[in-house]
Amino acid sequence: MRLERYPLEANDDLMSFQFVSEGPKGQIIKYVQFLKTDKPNFYNLAFGDKRLNEDDFDDDVITDNKDSQKVLATVAMAVLRFTEINKEASIIAQGLTKSRNRLYQMGISQNLEELKEYFKIIGFYKGNWMIYEKNTPYDAFAVKRK
């Protein structure tokens, strides 16, 4: 991945990642997690901020540290590495809100050419899964290794 990104730490099986965002709001620890869904080989991607002074997560809270492009490139790297180990895995991602979905879409669009080298990318729109194209307001996204 050629875009600038943060160094990642991963646990032993690359299901959970951690990195530190740096910006005007200081250092913020962020987590990336791949969770098994009810369907075999489908994993849900989630990422968010570590709660201050607690060993817990903020549910879908992502502080704007003016580094969204770098954060999203870092998350994309985590997806790349997870699917390197889990070659048959499909990763599904969706935001809790439309604005959060737009953020995910921005991350995919910014990294699209590189992502397409490694992944098949689809988007969910109006009840159908389809090949991902820029400028369609998808409700969810999914990727799978080529």
Place this chain on the structure above:
Amino acid sequence: MIKEVEKILTLQDRDITINSRLNYLNDKVLSPKKLQMANELLARYGVPDFEKILLEDEAKKAKLQEGLNQIGALIKQTRLQRHLSEEELAALLGVENTVVFKLENNDTSVSMETILKVFHVLEAELSFIVTLKQ
């Protein structure tokens, strides 16, 4: 598993380090709401078949290209029926000669407006037949 992971990371990316202290995260569910949404989406609309989606997209693009090929061929056929060279048609359209070549050989993305303009200049009417899929 750990050796395999370390091998891949060592060879390909120095920006990831393995930290076993993060193993505790596997017992936590980050964003249970999103996991629930994902499960509901997959249950309601089914698991996406990537291969099928890719094939359908390729078939759609092939169909579109087939249509464009037909339009290019029609432009050429009509130009010849008007006994015009590519250069003469280009002059009538006010474009470079290469533009006409590209139009006739589908070597460019072309708008409906441009297509209609070409047939207007050739003094020909373009009509469409719509067939509903069963």
